[in-house]
Amino acid sequence: MLALTPILLALTLAGGQPAASDAWLPATGTDSCSVTDVDLADATHAFAAGAFNCGLVSSDGGRSWTAIEVVPQEGQSLLWAHAASADTLYAARRQMYRSDDGGANWVQLGEIEAGGNLFDVHLHDAQHFVAARGGQILTSADGGGTWEIAFPAEFNINFDELHFPDPQTGYATGGVVRDTGEAGTVLRSTDGGATWSLLAFAHGKITAADFLDAEHGMVATQSQGFFVTADGAQSWQPVADVPGGAYVNDLAHRDARHWYATSSSGCLFETRDAAASWQTAFCDDQQRALASIDLSGPAAIAAGNDGLVIRENRVFGDGFDPPAP
Numbered sequence: 663m664l665a666l667t668p669i670l671l672a673l674t675l676a677g678g679q680p681a682a683s684d685a686w687l688p689a690t691g692t693d694s695c696s697v698t699d700v701d702l703a704d705a706t707h708a709f710a711a712g713a714f715n716c717g718l719v720s721s722d723g724g725r726s727w728t729a730i731e732v733v734p735q736e737g738q739s740l741l742w743a744h745a746a747s748a749d750t751l752y753a754a755r756r757q758m759y760r761s762d763d764g765g766a767n768w769v770q771l772g773e774i775e776a777g778g779n780l781f782d783v784h785l786h787d788a789q790h791f792v793a794a795r796g797g798q799i800l801t802s803a804d805g806g807g808t809w810e811i812a813f814p815a816e817f818n819i820n821f822d823e824l825h826f827p828d829p830q831t832g833y834a835t836g837g838v839v840r841d842t843g844e845a846g847t848v849l850r851s852t853d854g855g856a857t858w859s860l861l862a863f864a865h866g867k868i869t870a871a872d873f874l875d876a877e878h879g880m881v882a883t884q885s886q887g888f889f890v891t892a893d894g895a896q897s898w899q900p901v902a903d904v905p906g907g908a909y910v911n912d913l914a915h916r917d918a919r920h921w922y923a924t925s926s927s928g929c930l931f932e933t934r935d936a937a938a939s940w941q942t943a944f945c946d947d948q949q950r951a952l953a954s955i956d957l958s959g960p961a962a963i964a965a966g967n968d969g970l971v972i973r974e975n976r977v978f979g980d981g982f983d984p985p986a987p
Contacts, residue, residue: 686930686944686964689971691727692718697965700954703745708956709765710965711743711753719765721748724963724973730765741781746788754780758793758806771806782824784832784855792855794821794834801855813858818845823871830854831876833895837867837884844884848895861895870913870923880937882910882923888937901937905929911966914957924952924964930972946970 695716702708702724710718710727717732717740732740732753744752751761756779758771774780778796785791791802797815802808813834822836832851837844844866849858866883873879880890882904889898904910908925915921923931928946933939944964946952952966961974 685975686972687725687975689720689724689727689963689973691729692965692969692971693729694969695729696953696967696969697971698739698741698953699743700956700963700965700971701743701745702956702959702963703747705959707745707748708959708963709743709745709751710954710971711740712953712965713739715740717743717753717765718965718971719751723959723961724971727971732765733759733768733770735768736770741779742783744783744785746785752783752785754783754793756780758783758791760806772802772804772808774800774809781822781836784824784826786826786829786854790854792824792826792832794824794836796820799834799849799855799858812851812855813849816860819847819860821847821849822869825871825873825879826855827873827875827879831894832858833871833873833879834858835868835871835881837863839867839884846881846883848881850895863895863898865889865898865900870910872913872915872921874915874918878918880913880915880921882913884909890937902933902939905931905940905942911951911953912955912964914955914962916957922955922957922962922964924955924966926951928952928966928970930955930964944972 697710697712700710706723708720711732717730718727720727738755740753742754753759759768761768782794789805793800797819799813800809801812820836821834826832832855834849837846846863846868848861848863851858865886868881871881877894887903888901908927910923912924919936921933928949930944931940932943950967950970955964965971
């Protein structure tokens with residue numbers, strides 16, 4: 663186990679008490695949907711979207727799902743999903759779409775110039791959006807009707823994720839892999855996404871990221887492991903390697919010490935010591951990739967390829983409580 667560095671110690675300041683290891687249960691009704699993104703609206707309602715217009719909705723906290731078609735008239739695989747409520751759902755790929763009836767019908771929001779995919783979108787509210795489109799950052803002030811370029815595309819720059827740990831502070835992360843090697847990218851905004859600063863990142867392509875607050879965050883890279891920052895992404899320090907050298911698709915935190923990472927190998931990893939060490943919490947016996955994890959509900963939900971959706975065993979009776987030690 664690696665010793666805690668000063669940055670790791672700073673990451674633990676806001677952390678809660680360690681919990682007992684949780685079981686992960688397979689969900690039902692997922693059909694063969696290969697999910698790219700999953701999102702909870704509240705403790706019970708969730709939405710997932712993925713390949714070939716497939717979608718899933720749940721009204722019991724992710725224990726069971728109903729398959730739907732997401733923007734079927736467009737015939738495209740989706741990259742991003744968001745549940746604003748049980749009825750109001752958003753999805754994106756080449757354009758951005760919204761449903762106001764739980765996924766039965768979809769409308770396109772505005773028209774974004776052709777030439778790229780929307781990999782991630784952040785909704786400040788129902789009108790103000792920030793989107794990562796390839797190597798660009800776009801903003802909308804009218805609910806996606808029109809868009810402005812907040813950061814123009816540059817060579818060797820690409821974004822996979824957006825994170826806003828507070829309304830003003832935002833991060834865009836990603837990177838590219840070329841014959842000449844990997845290049846990682848980090849942008850920071852301090853005005854809600856209106857303007858962005860490109861920061862140095864010399865540790866390769868970032869495949870997943872999450873931020874505790876404006877100063878503290880963690881990223882997973884394609885070939886160099888996990889890194890943490892305690893100064894708003896100005897500098898980064900290495901922590902434990904990815905278990906088995908796995909490719910990390912998504913990264914999320916419960917508190918400063920307790921983090922989750924999903925992988926392309928179908929395994930889900932946890933750390934309870936701010937990434938000084940990682941343990942394997944779940945591995946799919948078919949090695950179906952886990953693409954996305956959401957911790958906004960009482961029980962975490964992770965989803966991936968070919969109908970793989972798993973849920974933390976945290977719900978007991980009529981309440982939402984952590985499992986007993």
